[in-house]
Amino acid sequence: MSGRLEVMKTYKLYINGAFPRTESGRSFEITSNKGEFLANACLASRKDLRDAVVAARTAQPGWAKATAFNRGQIMYRIAEMLEGRSDQFAQEISLQTGTSAKESLQEVSDSVDLLVWYAGWSDKLPSLAGSTNPVSGPFYNFTVPEALGVVGAIATIDKPLLGFVAAVAPILVSGNTAVALASSTAPLSAISFAEVVATSDLPHGVLNILSGQQSELAPWFASHMDIDGLDISGLPIDQHGAIKEAGVENLKRISTFTELNEPGRILAFMEAKTVWHPIGN
Amino acid sequence: MNFEYAAAPESRSVVKIDPEYGHFINGKWVNGSAHFNTINPATEEVLSRIALGTAADVDAAVKAARNAFDKSWSKLSGRERGKYLFRIARIMQERAREFAVLETLDNGKPIRESRDVDVPLSAAHFFYHAGWADKLEYAGVETTTAPHGVVGQIIPWNFPLLMLAWKVAPALATGNTVVLKPAETTSLTALLFAQVCQQAGLPDGVVNIVTGDGSTGSAIVNHPGIDKIAFTGSTEVGKLIARAVAPTNKSLTLELGGKGANIVFGDAAIDETVEGIVNGIFFNQGHVCCAGSRLILQESIADEVLEKLKRRMDKIRVGDPLDKNTDLGAINSAEQLAKIRELTAAGEAEGAGRWSANCALPENGFWFAPTIFTGVTQAHRIAREEIFGPVLSVLTFRTPAEAIEKANNTPFGLSAGIWSEKGSNILWATQQLRAGVIWANTFNKFDPASPFGGYKESGWGREGGRHGLSAYLKGSAK
Numbered sequence: 001m002s003g004r005l006e007v008m009k010t011y012k013l014y015i016n017g018a019f020p021r022t023e024s025g026r027s028f029e030i031t032s033n034k035g036e037f038l039a040n041a042c043l044a045s046r047k048d049l050r051d052a053v054v055a056a057r058t059a060q061p062g063w064a065k066a067t068a069f070n071r072g073q074i075m076y077r078i079a080e081m082l083e084g085r086s087d088q089f090a091q092e093i094s095l096q097t098g099t100s101a102k103e104s105l106q107e108v109s110d111s112v113d114l115l116v117w118y119a120g121w122s123d124k125l126p127s128l129a130g131s132t133n134p135v136s137g138p139f140y141n142f143t144v145p146e147a148l149g150v151v152g153a154i155a156t157i158d159k160p161l162l163g164f165v166a167a168v169a170p171i172l173v174s175g176n177t178a179v180a181l182a183s184s185t186a187p188l189s190a191i192s193f194a195e196v197v198a199t200s201d202l203p204h205g206v207l208n209i210l211s212g213q214q215s216e217l218a219p220w221f222a223s224h225m226d227i228d229g230l231d232i233s234g235l236p237i238d239q240h241g242a243i244k245e246a247g248v249e250n251l252k253r254i255s256t257f258t259e260l261n262e263p264g265r266i267l268a269f270m271e272a273k274t275v276w277h278p279i280g281n
Numbered sequence: 282m283n284f285e286y287a288a289a290p291e292s293r294s295v296v297k298i299d300p301e302y303g304h305f306i307n308g309k310w311v312n313g314s315a316h317f318n319t320i321n322p323a324t325e326e327v328l329s330r331i332a333l334g335t336a337a338d339v340d341a342a343v344k345a346a347r348n349a350f351d352k353s354w355s356k357l358s359g360r361e362r363g364k365y366l367f368r369i370a371r372i373m374q375e376r377a378r379e380f381a382v383l384e385t386l387d388n389g390k391p392i393r394e395s396r397d398v399d400v401p402l403s404a405a406h407f408f409y410h411a412g413w414a415d416k417l418e419y420a421g422v423e424t425t426t427a428p429h430g431v432v433g434q435i436i437p438w439n440f441p442l443l444m445l446a447w448k449v450a451p452a453l454a455t456g457n458t459v460v461l462k463p464a465e466t467t468s469l470t471a472l473l474f475a476q477v478c479q480q481a482g483l484p485d486g487v488v489n490i491v492t493g494d495g496s497t498g499s500a501i502v503n504h505p506g507i508d509k510i511a512f513t514g515s516t517e518v519g520k521l522i523a524r525a526v527a528p529t530n531k532s533l534t535l536e537l538g539g540k541g542a543n544i545v546f547g548d549a550a551i552d553e554t555v556e557g558i559v560n561g562i563f564f565n566q567g568h569v570c571c572a573g574s575r576l577i578l579q580e581s582i583a584d585e586v587l588e589k590l591k592r593r594m595d596k597i598r599v600g601d602p603l604d605k606n607t608d609l610g611a612i613n614s615a616e617q618l619a620k621i622r623e624l625t626a627a628g629e630a631e632g633a634g635r636w637s638a639n640c641a642l643p644e645n646g647f648w649f650a651p652t653i654f655t656g657v658t659q660a661h662r663i664a665r666e667e668i669f670g671p672v673l674s675v676l677t678f679r680t681p682a683e684a685i686e687k688a689n690n691t692p693f694g695l696s697a698g699i700w701s702e703k704g705s706n707i708l709w710a711t712q713q714l715r716a717g718v719i720w721a722n723t724f725n726k727f728d729p730a731s732p733f734g735g736y737k738e739s740g741w742g743r744e745g746g747r748h749g750l751s752a753y754l755k756g757s758a759k
Contacts, residue, residue, distance in 0.1 A: 128422045133746050135728035136405065143732050143748060228737075241528030248523040250692070251516075251535070251738045264423045272748050274732050275711050277721045 011041045011187075013048060013211065014194035016055035017204025023047050028213070030188060033098030041187050044212035046220045049179065052208035053226050056150045056177035059205030064147045064175030066203075068123035075119035075173055077200040083112045085196065089161055089189060096160055096186040110260075111165040117261055118169035125174070125266055138279045145270040147175030148253060149228035152221040154214060156234040160186035162260070164193060167231050168207060170265035179208045179227070181218075183234070187211035222246035222254075229253040229269040286598065289605040291392045296383045298469065301330040304338050304492060305475035307345035308485030313338070317494070319468060322389035323602050323611035323646040331468045334493030339460065339500040342489035346431040346458040347506055349486030354458050355428065363414030366453055368481040370407035376477065377401065380470055384442055385602045387469040389611030389647070390565055392603050402727055403446035406745075409729035410450035413750060417455060420750045427755040428456035429508040429532055433501040435522075436471075437514045438464035438613050439568040439669075443727075444513050445471050447744045449488060450729075455753040457509070460489045462501055466614050468492040499525075507531060511752065513570075515667075516693070516738050523741075534742035534752040536570065536734055538667040539695030542688035543573030543724065544710065546681070547581040549700035553722065555589045558673070561698055561724035563597060563609055563651050567671040568617070570739075571696035573724050575664060576653075576675045577684050583677050587655065594638040594651045601643070609671060612647040621649050621670035628654045628663035633674070659690055667693070681706070685713040694736025698724045717743070 011030075012019040024045035030038045042048075063071070082089065086108045093104035126145055133141040151171045156163035160183045171178045182190030194209045210217065214235060221230055222243045232243055233256045240256070247254050255268040303312045313332020320327050332338075354362070373380065380403070381396040390399070417426040432452045436444040441463055452459050463471035471490050478488050491497060495518075502510055502525050509532040512522050516537040526533045543561050545554050561573025578586055602610035612618040629635050633654040642648040649670055657664050657674040664674050678684040688697055697716040701707050707721045717735045720726060727733065732746035742752045 125422070131732075131747055133728070133730045133732070135726070135731050137726070137728070139723065139726060141728070141731050143746065244527035245524050248520050248527065251520070251523065251537075251741065253741065262423070267422065271717065271736050272732050272734070272743050273711075273717060273719065273736075274746075275719045275721060276723055276726050276731070277707070278723050 009039070011039045011191045011211065013042050013044055014191070014197070014207070014209040015048070015052045016208065017198065019194065023051070030096070030186070032095050038095055039188060041191065041211045044210035044217065046217070048210055049217060049220050049224065052179040052210060053150060053224055055205035055208055056179050057226055059203055060147070060149055060177040063177055063203055063206045066175070068126065071173060071175065072119045072122035074201050075115060075122065075169065078196060078202065079112045079115035079119065081196040081200050082108065082115065082193070086112075089192065092188050092192060093161060096188055107159060107162050111162045114162065114165050114260055115169050118173045118266070121263065121266055122173045125263060129267055129270070133274070140277050140279055141274065143272050143274045145174070145267065146273050148269045148271055149176060150226060151176045151178050151229040151231065151269045152224070152227045153178055153180040153231040154218055154221065154234040155180060155183055155190060157183040157185050160189035161193065163234065164190040166260045166265070167233065171231065171269055172207060174266050174270050176229070176269050177206045179210065179221075181214065181221070182209060182211045184212070184214045218243055219246055222252065223249060225250045227252060229255070231255055231257065233257050286606045288601070290601060291382055291385070291603045291605060293382055293386060293603065295379050296386070298329050298383070302468070302472050302492065303332050304334060304342065305472065305488070305490040306338070306342045307489065308479065311338070311341070313492070317465070319387060319466060321386050321646070322613050323643070325645050328386060329469065331492045334462065334491040334497035334500070336500040338491050339497065339504055342460045342491050343431055343504050343506040345486035345489050346460050349484055350430050350458040353484040354487050355456055359415030359417060359456070362453065362456060363411045365481055365483050366407050366411030366414060366450060369477055369483070370404045370411060372477045372480050373400070373404040373407065377404065380442055380473060382603070383473055384470050385610070387467050388438065388441055389602050389613050391607040391610045392605055393607065394565060399440055399443045402729070403442045406443070406446035406729040407450045410454035414454040417750070417754065420754070421747055424751050425754050425756050428753065429755050430457060431507050432457045432459050432509045432511060432753065433504065433507040434459060434461045434511045435498045435501060435514065436461065436463055438467040439565060439570070441467035442470040442474065445474055448511055448513070451744070451749055451753050452511070453487065455750060457753055458487050460491060460501060460507065462491050462493060462498050465494045502526065509533070509753070512536070519740065535740040536744060537738065537740045539570045539572070539693045539735065539739050540575055540665065540667055540691045541571055541573045541696040541698065541716070542575045542577050542714070543698035544577045544684045544688055544700065545579060545582065545586060546684075546699070546701040546706060547579040548702045549582070550702055551582065551585060551589060554700040555586065555593050557698065557700060557722070557724045558590055559593055559597070562673040563671050564725045566609055566612055566649070568613060568669055569725065571718060571725065573696070573698045574668060574673060576673055577687055578675060578677050579684070580677050580679055587675065590653065591636060594653070595640070597638055597640065597651050599640045599642060599648065599650065609651060612649050612670060615647055617669065618647040618649060621668055621672060624663055624666060624668045625652060625672055628657070628661060628674070631661045633657045633661055633663060659687060665691065681710065685710065689713070689715045692738040695739035696720065
């Protein structure tokens with residue numbers, strides 16, 4: 001038998017456009033739904049989270065300053081890259097969750113389509129969510145939605161790819177940067193998604209991806225003073241109260257969502273800015 | 282030549298103040314179990330005795346609000362709800378003079394401001410929201426038309442009636458019922474508003490007003506029968522409320538503190554700018570969460586601006602709030618005056634240069650002369666903490682990037698001002714500033730159609746405009 005030994009992938013974190021291992025040197029075993037060994041994923045630490053936030057904060061002004069058209073194109077490019085690797089992602093989903101090849105391929109297609117849907121919002125939502133306001137006086141007054149800043153996302157643990165895409169796409173499209181925690185039980189899809197992002201012209205640091213335990217990292221997401229918003233859709237509901245309480249210190253905007261295609265996912269992490277200027281000569 | 286102004290006091294005979302007030306619950310006056318004095322901060326004269334709301338009073342108000350929500354208010358069409366709001370707006374206009382005098386007596390603000398700003402804006406706020414009541418399906422991207430139910434609202438003492446209007450008008454327009462607590466030192470116009478609700482024939486229990494202090498507010502925040510809390514006040518108290526609400530299903534909006542930057546670029550029109558600086562910090566004695574309390578001057582024009590500002594400040598007329606000539610009234614309470622004194626003392630101790638306008642202050646009551654601090658650094662407490670008084674901290678900059686960096690160097694993000702004659706520079710600065718309201722070549726303008734609210738630790742949500750409505754609609758995105 002001239003069998004060839006497969007070259008297995010080392011699954012790492014994705015911070016500031018690079019693929020580092022966790023600074024903690026820790027890992028956790030990822031198995032298939034049948035219990036077979038798949039990979040040793042990085043067990044990210046609080047320090048990894050802090051490094052990711054620094055990268056996200058540094059990248060944020062530049063990403064927000066990119067034109068809406070440009071952000072939309074880059075988001076669409078992510079969809080293109082994912083489409084091209086559909087089979088790989090489908091296989092990885094099946095291995096982790098045991099879903100059929102057909103179902104897994106459907107999850108990849110849904111993820112691609114969701115990325116395309118959010119990509120198109122970049123230069124449209126501000127028109128719908130902003131306003132010119134007819135104030136009682138000689139002033140021009142308008143309201144524009146702006147990106148919030150750095151947003152954390154704790155992805156749902158089921159639907160390892162689709163849940164992750166649904167969390168990060170709406171955060172990024174408006175000009176936020178993100179630090180996202182992959183599913184604790186099936187993180188491989190999110191980590192492989194980093195490879196898609198890395199070839200999509202998304203500036204370094206705009207999306208940072210961690211793998212690790214929700215229970216360990218979620219409280220650090222909540223209390224981090226330089227994270228402005230947090231999507232906790234992936235956290236069990238009995239933990240929401242404590243996480244919201246921990247987020248009060250910097251009045252973090254914390255939200256949960258149920259629908260995949262929801263403009264509210266974008267608006268939850270935007271701020272309305274109102275501007276006044278006198279009219280006259 | 283020196284022009285003196287003859288006193289032109291507004292008559293207080295237009296208002297009748299009862300010696301004691303109860304709570305307004307379920308359309309009726311309910312006696313309180315304990316009372317505290319409310320005083321005129323300009324004279325320290327006791328105006329009336331206000332009921333101290335207990336947990337039982339709050340509970341009765343919540344039950345009344347729930348009952349009204351279930352039995353009458355949620356069954357009305359939007360059009361009918363709106364008509365009640367139009368009535369309220371009209372009655373407030375009819376009784377505008379009464380409201381203005383009462384507000385000035387209880388709060389200490391100049392009659393010129395209560396008459397020309399607080400009261401007309403309050404009525405306008407009801408008129409604006411009245412028109413929304415039957416148009417909620419058009420209110421935005423992903424808004425629902427479902428009210429929360431019973432809303433608990435806690436408001437501050439700086440704009441007592443206006444903050445009531447900001448809270449009550451959108452809540453009613455969207456079909457919620459209300460339990461409102463006015464601030465401890467300024468309950469009287471809220472109690473007069475209860476009479477307006479009666480005159481408007483508003484169904485019993487739709488608006489309930491429970492007076493009291495922080496313990497009353499806490500009873501509202503923690504009441505399990507309330508679906509949403511709306512609070513305006515300090516960031517410190519806002520965080521306490523947010524922590525209390527976190528483990529519950531209550532919705533929460535917050536309008537909190539600020540340390541607004543007012544940036545003057547070298548090309549600004551200096552005379553207009555000086556007026557804007559004065560309006561930005563001395564309007565309402567500086568008791569304004571969005572006040573332009575940090576003046577950030579480009580070095581090239583700093584000396585000229587400061588010289589003209591001081592000359593202008595010497596002309597600010599401080600004194601009897603009922604005098605129609607008065608520009609700057611009384612500090613709202615002894616407690617607030619002590620806080621202003623403490624922070625200004627820290628400003629001196631930390632090395633900033635203090636200058637106060639040369640004005641005589643009345644002997645009784647609570648007063649503070651218009652004051653500026655120069656040579657302020659970003660580390661000084663007077664550059665970081667909200668003073669909430671007529672005190673301006675002056676910093677300087679050389680490059681536009683430095684101005685933005687200094688302006689944004691605060692956990693707050695409520696307001697900012699920009700003074701420049703160059704359009705592209707204004708729009709650039711507007712984009713860079715992390716604040717919810719930006720006034721360019723103007724300051725401290727408010728309108729019911731204009732969303733108001735802060736970034737960062739200045740709060741959650743907006744009030745006013747289309748954006749303010751969503752806070753009162755269940756599950757609505759902004």
